[in-house]
Amino acid sequence: MAVEISVATTSRSLRLGRNPFLGPKPTSPFTPTSLFIPSIRRHENIFRCRKKTRLTVCFVVEEEKLSTAVVENRSEETVASQISAARVAEKLARKRSERLTYLVAAVMSSFGITSMAVMAVYYRFSWQMEGGEVPLSEMFGTFALSVGAAVGMEFWARWAHKALWHASLWHMHESHHKPREGPFELNDVFAITNAVPAIALLSYGFFHKGLVPGLCFGAGLGITVFGMAYMFVHDGLVHRRFPVGPIANVPYFRRVAAAHQLHHSDKFNGVPYGLFLGPKEVEEVGGKDELEKEINRRARLSNGPR
Numbered sequence: 511m512a513v514e515i516s517v518a519t520t521s522r523s524l525r526l527g528r529n530p531f532l533g534p535k536p537t538s539p540f541t542p543t544s545l546f547i548p549s550i551r552r553h554e555n556i557f558r559c560r561k562k563t564r565l566t567v568c569f570v571v572e573e574e575k576l577s578t579a580v581v582e583n584r585s586e587e588t589v590a591s592q593i594s595a596a597r598v599a600e601k602l603a604r605k606r607s608e609r610l611t612y613l614v615a616a617v618m619s620s621f622g623i624t625s626m627a628v629m630a631v632y633y634r635f636s637w638q639m640e641g642g643e644v645p646l647s648e649m650f651g652t653f654a655l656s657v658g659a660a661v662g663m664e665f666w667a668r669w670a671h672k673a674l675w676h677a678s679l680w681h682m683h684e685s686h687h688k689p690r691e692g693p694f695e696l697n698d699v700f701a702i703t704n705a706v707p708a709i710a711l712l713s714y715g716f717f718h719k720g721l722v723p724g725l726c727f728g729a730g731l732g733i734t735v736f737g738m739a740y741m742f743v744h745d746g747l748v749h750r751r752f753p754v755g756p757i758a759n760v761p762y763f764r765r766v767a768a769a770h771q772l773h774h775s776d777k778f779n780g781v782p783y784g785l786f787l788g789p790k791e792v793e794e795v796g797g798k799d800e801l802e803k804e805i806n807r808r809a810r811l812s813n814g815p816r
Contacts (some may be wrong), residue, residue: 611693627734630716634727637719648721652728659732660739663704665742668784668791673701676780687774693751701737708733744770744785758812765789768804772797 634807635649675683708730715727746754750768757763769788773780777800782791792801 514752623734623738627712627731629711630727631731634716636723637691645724648724651721652715652724652731653729655725656732656735659729660736661732663733663736664784668787670784671783672780676783701741704733704737708737720753740785743767762789764808765801768808771804771808772800 530719569802634652639645682696682699685695711726711730712734713730715723715725715730717723742754742757743763743766745751747758747763766786766788769782769792770785772778772792773782778792778795778797779796781797782788784791789801792798
């Protein structure tokens with residue numbers, strides 16, 4: 511808003527002559543410029559007043575603009591805070607929905623796999639003991655290979671994680687190192703690929719008798735046990751895709767979760783690549799202090815307000 515003040519002046523003609531009320535004629539010589547001295551002073555006074563008035567009016571207008579801008583900024587901040595709160599609420603609701611979806615899938619798969627494994631073990635050994643003789647060698651081989659397969663899967667997962675997933679299969683595994691959109695990610699395909707040989711070995715060992723089928727059954731059982739443990743510790747405890755209950759209170763599993771979190775921070779060039787032996791890998795590269803810091807950080811987060 512612009513404010514202008516105009517001042518109009520009118521000129522009057524002056525008649526020079528003797529005036530009895532003005533006293534005697536001045537003795538000083540008369541000069542033409544003396545006629546304009548009062549007029550010049552008068553104009554100077556007018557100019558001064560106009561400058562003061564203009565300053566005062568401009569000050570009032572600027573203050574009105576400032577108050578208007580403050581009100582507009584406050585209204586914009588209020589709208590921005592409302593939009594931010596709405597986005598946060600929407601994000602939390604989406605996260606809860608994703609956690610529920612994955613929890614249902616995890617519980618159903620775990621219950622289904624566990625029940626089938628228990629039934630398969632029961633019927634497998636009941637068939638072996640039908641003739642009255644207990645095949646101790648076959649039973650021992652089955653259980654020994656189940657434990658060996660579960661331990662061997664840790665070393666297989668470490669090698670595959672480094673040599674395959676972070677190399678030629680990075681285009682799939684990369685989804686696991688980025689913020690997840692939805693309850694599932696492309697990296698979950700690796701769980702299915704590991705389940706295929708387990709199902710094949712269990713099926714062959716279940717429908718055939720003998721030492722070799724018994725060993726195959728044990729190998730498939732060990733892969734299955736490792737896969738279930740991996741899902742609960744890695745997906746549930748580390749990445750919190752679903753609640754795991756008392757598993758989170760096991761001290762060694764806390765170290766496992768902290769070590770895997772260091773893998774995602776890339777502080778030691780990706781180490782550890784394994785899961786259950788991850789703390790040992792971190793200590794071997796001199797990351798014991800960082801591991802302890804990460805354990806304490808996760809403990810503060812879990813004990814903090816929710």
